[in-house]
Amino acid sequence: MSMNHFSLPRLSVRFVPIWRRHFLVWKKVAATSVIGHIADPMIYLLGLGYGLGSFLPEMGGTSYMMFLAAGTVCYSTMNSASFEALYSGFSRMHEQRTWDAILNTPVTLDDVVLAEILWAASKSLMAGVAVLLVVWLMGMSHTLLSLWSIPLALLVGLCFASIGLIMTALAPSYDFFMYYFTLVITPMMLLCGVFFPVTQLPPLLQEVSAILPLSHAVDIARPLLNGQLPAHVMTHVAVLLLYTVFGFYVSLVLFRRRLSR
Amino acid sequence: MSGVISVKNLHKSYAGQNVINGIDIAINKGECYGLLGPNGAGKTTTLRLMLGLIGPDSGELSLLGHAVPGHAREARLRVGVVPQIDNLDPDFSVAENLLVYGRYFGMADSEIEARMPALLEFANLAHRRDAKIPTLSGGMKRRLTLARALVNDPDIIFLDEPTTGLDPQARHLIWQRLRELTAQGKTLLLTTHFMDEAERLCHRLAILDHGRMIAQDTPRALIAQHIGAQVVEVFGEGAAEWAQQHAGHYAQRHEVSGETAFCYVDDAQPLLAHLHENGELRYLHRPANLEDVFLKLTGREMRE
Numbered sequence: 323m324s325m326n327h328f329s330l331p332r333l334s335v336r337f338v339p340i341w342r343r344h345f346l347v348w349k350k351v352a353a354t355s356v357i358g359h360i361a362d363p364m365i366y367l368l369g370l371g372y373g374l375g376s377f378l379p380e381m382g383g384t385s386y387m388m389f390l391a392a393g394t395v396c397y398s399t400m401n402s403a404s405f406e407a408l409y410s411g412f413s414r415m416h417e418q419r420t421w422d423a424i425l426n427t428p429v430t431l432d433d434v435v436l437a438e439i440l441w442a443a444s445k446s447l448m449a450g451v452a453v454l455l456v457v458w459l460m461g462m463s464h465t466l467l468s469l470w471s472i473p474l475a476l477l478v479g480l481c482f483a484s485i486g487l488i489m490t491a492l493a494p495s496y497d498f499f500m501y502y503f504t505l506v507i508t509p510m511m512l513l514c515g516v517f518f519p520v521t522q523l524p525p526l527l528q529e530v531s532a533i534l535p536l537s538h539a540v541d542i543a544r545p546l547l548n549g550q551l552p553a554h555v556m557t558h559v560a561v562l563l564l565y566t567v568f569g570f571y572v573s574l575v576l577f578r579r580r581l582s583r
Numbered sequence: 584m585s586g587v588i589s590v591k592n593l594h595k596s597y598a599g600q601n602v603i604n605g606i607d608i609a610i611n612k613g614e615c616y617g618l619l620g621p622n623g624a625g626k627t628t629t630l631r632l633m634l635g636l637i638g639p640d641s642g643e644l645s646l647l648g649h650a651v652p653g654h655a656r657e658a659r660l661r662v663g664v665v666p667q668i669d670n671l672d673p674d675f676s677v678a679e680n681l682l683v684y685g686r687y688f689g690m691a692d693s694e695i696e697a698r699m700p701a702l703l704e705f706a707n708l709a710h711r712r713d714a715k716i717p718t719l720s721g722g723m724k725r726r727l728t729l730a731r732a733l734v735n736d737p738d739i740i741f742l743d744e745p746t747t748g749l750d751p752q753a754r755h756l757i758w759q760r761l762r763e764l765t766a767q768g769k770t771l772l773l774t775t776h777f778m779d780e781a782e783r784l785c786h787r788l789a790i791l792d793h794g795r796m797i798a799q800d801t802p803r804a805l806i807a808q809h810i811g812a813q814v815v816e817v818f819g820e821g822a823a824e825w826a827q828q829h830a831g832h833y834a835q836r837h838e839v840s841g842e843t844a845f846c847y848v849d850d851a852q853p854l855l856a857h858l859h860e861n862g863e864l865r866y867l868h869r870p871a872n873l874e875d876v877f878l879k880l881t882g883r884e885m886r887e
Contacts, residue, residue: 339686346683347674419670425636426664427687427735428656582637583597
């Protein structure tokens with residue numbers, strides 16, 4: 323009789339009004355949000371790109387600025403989805419009790435969690451487009467292949483939103499998220515080839531890097547911005563999708579458990 | 584009369600503790616049904632089980648003919664909920680809260696907009712249509728939450744402590760609205776800690792304690808059955824002593840709590856005459872009410 327927390331997600335189109343709700347909230351702060359999306363990568367690109375770049379004539383076969391641009395597309399989208407899934411998601415679930423209100427309607431928790439992931443991924447999409455705009459405006463990349471980094475941003479968003487929601491489901495309070503950012507997101511940024519090639523790492527760390535999702539995103543993004551087709555693109559996409567599915571299922575099970583108490 | 588909510592032999596436990604311990608409830612269409620009980624008695628858990636938000640360990644639940652939790656989604660299409668804790672969207676205006684909530688029921692924006700004036704009118708919020716939620720008073724927020732629960736024109740409305748924390752004016756307005764809803768033929772299921780609220784609004788009510796239903800009837804029948812017609816409260820220094828010596832003689836039943844003796848009587852005249860003669864003790868003569876029933880059945884100890 324008891325509801326099974328481990329049953330597979332039952333998806334329905336009822337996630338759409340929830341996504342629209344998040345979008346309507348976002349629209350009210352859109353101006354500041356867009357400025358943030360553009361300013362953040364610009365500061366990195368200008369600061370690190372010009373500053374560090376002047377000492378490094380070339381990295382991985384391109385200018386350091388270009389090298390960094392590909393990394394920034396990925397880390398910026400990762401950050402967007404992570405912040406949304408953790409802080410904003412927790413606020414909606416716990417602080418504002420938005421989820422409780424929604425769950426009293428014909429919407430189920432499965433719809434709510436799906437909407438969270440899709441919304442966080444939408445934020446990533448915006449972040450990805452913003453970085454790409456900066457890259458274009460700065461005249462760094464002109465190849466049409468770089469447009470593929472837009473769907474990539476969506477995929478990276480789905481992946482990190484799903485994983486991030488596991489933390490949200492486990493979190494007793496906002497403080498808990500510091501661990502995730504310090505122990506997962508920051509190392510990911512440093513180990514996955516955002517600022518320097520993974521080949522510079524000791525072999526053991528290279529192996530760690532190979533299983534982290536951000537590496538796979540960077541391996542797709544970097545050739546794209548340089549006008550090349552990425553190698554093993556299917557493998558990289560499959561890894562990101564696997565993380566997404568894993569994160570969605572595990573977080574859903576944890577949310578079901580948490581909210582049934 | 585037809586049943587719209589049916590609960591049979593419901594059980595639910597958390598971490599080995601029985602929270603709901605074999606409850607049966609049948610609620611008819613158009614009825615206002617109250618769930619009373621001390622904190623932790625299982626009222627909110629019962630509501631959540633009925634809505635299919637949590638699954639029972641055993642027992643049968645049916646809501647508007649749909650088996651719950653299996654078909655809770657279909658059932659909730661026709662249900663409105665006023666939760667205990669406010670969960671309006673603080674980023675939205677009054678009107679946006681209604682619009683966004685209606686969409687969760689699959690309603691078209693035009694459909695919700697068409698209902699909007701009546702809902703705002705019902706909530707006395709027509710003049711605050713574009714106000715932000717943080718600028719509303721507690722009573723306004725409650726009324727908006729009630730209007731939000733009506734956005735889908737539900738057949739049943741669940742209300743979990745709808746007037747907790749409101750001032751008397753705000754409470755009376757909510758009561759008036761709830762009576763209007765019953766007059767329209769809506770079924771109401773409400774939990775409350777206010778006995779006067781339950782007595783005024785509910786056609787029938789159940790008292791829960793430790794996950795069991797310990798009484799169920801109309802307010803009047805419960806009072807008649809458990810208390811009798813009238814109560815004389817005798818209080819002040821010496822009341823306890825007085826009760827020990829005299830109360831048994833004048834009252835069918837009496838009870839001492841702190842410095843007050845509660846005397847339950849069918850005819851208060853002999854007792855009142857005695858107290859008047861005595862002159863030392865202060866007293867209050869009043870009709871028996873639901874609170875007397877509640878305290879008799881659930882005891883006077885604090886539940887914390």
